[in-house]
Amino acid sequence: MGQASASRLLYRLAAWISDLRLAIGLLVVIAIASGIGTVIPQLEPEGLYHQLYDRQPWLGLLNGERVLALQLDHVYSSGWFLSLMAWLGLALLLCSWRRQWPALQAALRWIDYRTPRQLSKLSVAQTLAAEDVDSCLARLEQLLRERGWEVQRHPDRLAARQGVLGRVGPLLVHAGLVVLLVGAAWGALGGQRAEQFLAPGRTLELIDSRGHSQLTLALDAFAVERDPAGRPEQFRSRLRILQGSGIDAAAVEATELEDGQARTPAQAVREAEISVNHPLRFRGVTFYQADWGLAAITLQLGRSPELQLPLQSLPQLGDQVWGLVLPTRPDGSDPVLLSVASEQGPVDVYGSDGVLIGSLGVGGEALEVNGLPLRVRGVLPASGILLKRDPGVPLVYAGFAIALLGGGLSLLATRQLWAIAEAGEPAGRLHVAGLCNRNLTAFAIELPLLLGQLSSPDGCRG
Incomplete structure (x- = not known):
């Protein structure tokens, strides 16, 4: 009795997990997340x-501490989000096991109806009077085979089916979604992400978790395209990937070389331009144009040599x-603050009291600052490059392809037809009936047209 109760409990649990309403609810929650x-x-x-x-809580409810506590700073790799995807994957597997697989097995089995009474209970049924029912049955078999139906023939009856492949569609959709979920989870747990700001002429060295150099990324040029109002519209970076041993590591990190050159002689193996929404994919790593910034400013104080000084975000x-x-001053006194919001300038100069002293144009005239002529020779922009390695991408694409294939196959209607020849005097009768899982109305219209072709010379009549 205990085993029977446990079996019933497991069956009810499986039925609840695989319920369609629950799966839809999980999809909604995952979409919101x-x-x-x-x-x-x-x-x-x-x-x-x-x-x-902290000052302006998100939606008026969540401050920074709560956002971090709820793992909303890394939603896609959070424990609760991965649990939702695992739950949905389990629901899809159980649904396939409990419903779709038995439905496919039932569709593959031939059902042998032996009496006209059984056919009369089907959705679409029709009876023809025939002087030679055997000839009518043979003619019906021929017409069905010509139209691509599979036919199983018995001496006084036949069974036929068409579109059984459509029964595979739902299984493929579920399988594709499960593969997609596995790929997304793998990418969230096993993927790497690094964002670096790189100035033209500098390089990034990509290293693996053991500190071995994999390849070097060089930025040849970077440009910010702006609208007439001066607002950034597009960022473009011209990259060179220098020869390395390839990317095949558990983790990828990016470090900027201080001298702007690769540590060892390298040869470019790939040159490309990236921009927003147009990334570069190379050996499992994707390079995105993510952001922009200002790296350095070139100044001249009086008659001094030009000085390139790094800029910091303010x-x-x-x-x-x-x-x-x-x-x-040589002793470090009388400091001024230089601020700039664009590589095109202007550069604002503020005194130690916070009062604006003046503005400098890039490449323009000098400004007297505390008795010292100050010129801005140039502002060096920096490209914000996001490097991502996602091992789950092939599975995600494969899952989409499988699900799309299954969706297309699901559109195929599965049709089944039976015919029984009943001899009699002075004329026999041919009983024909069928089922269709999609567009039953069209099948109900098509069946009489098919049977209409069984008229003379075989002596069949409705």
């Missing part, structure tokens, strides 16, 4: 979430403002 992942920045430093949401002055503190 995916939407949240596109709204809240992902995989950023913790400080950014406190900066964004979020307290704005979202896209960079600058540096520059002393104007």
Whole structure:
């Protein structure tokens, strides 16, 4: 009795997990969670979430601490999101096992109806009077085979079917979704992501988890395209991938070489231009044009040589403002703050009291700052390049392909037809009936047209 109760409990649990309504609910929750992942920045430093949401909580409910506690900073690799996908995958597998697989097995089995009474209970049924029912049955078999039906013939009856392949469609859809979920989970757990700002003429060396150099990425040129109002519209980077041993590692990291050159002589194996929405894929790694920034400013103080000084982001002055503190005396006193928001300038100069001293154009005239002529010779932009390695991408694409194939096959109607020849005096009768899982109305119209071709010379009549 205990084993029977346990079996019933497991059956009920499997039925609940594989319920269509539950699967739809899981899809809705996963879609909402995916939407949240596109709204809240992902995989950023913790400080950014406190900066964004402590003063203005997200949706008025979640501050930075709660966003981090709920793992909303990495939705797609969070435990609860992966659990939802695992639950959906299990539901699809159980549904296939409990419903789709038995339906396919039933479709593959030949059903042998032996009496006219059995046929009269089917959805579409018709009876023809025939002087020679055997000839009518043979003619019907011939017509069905000419139209691509599979036919199983008995002396006084036949069974035929068409479109059995359509029964495979739902199984393939479920299988494709499961493969897609596995690929997405694998990519979330086993993928790597690194974002670096790279100035033209500099290089990034990609290393594996053991510190071995894999290849080197060189930035030859970077340009920011702007609209008439000066707002950035598009970013473009011209890249060279220098020869390495290939990318085949458990982890990929990016480090910038200080001298701007590769440590060992290297030869370019790939040259390409990337821009927003046009990434480069190479040996399992995808290079995205993600952002832009300002790397350095070239200054001239009086008659001094040109000095290239690094710029730092100044979020307290704005979202896209960079600058540096520059002393104007040999002893480091009387510092001024230089701030710039575009590689085209202007460069604003602020005194130690925070008062604006003036603005400098890039390549323009000098500005007297604390008795010292100051010129801006150039501003060097930096390309924000996102490197991602996602081992689950092939599975995701394969899952989409399998699901699309299954969806296409699911559109095929599965039709079944039976005919029984009943001898009699002075005339016999041919009983024909059929089933169709899709567009039954069209099948009900087509069947009389098919039987209409059984009229003379065989002596069949409706």
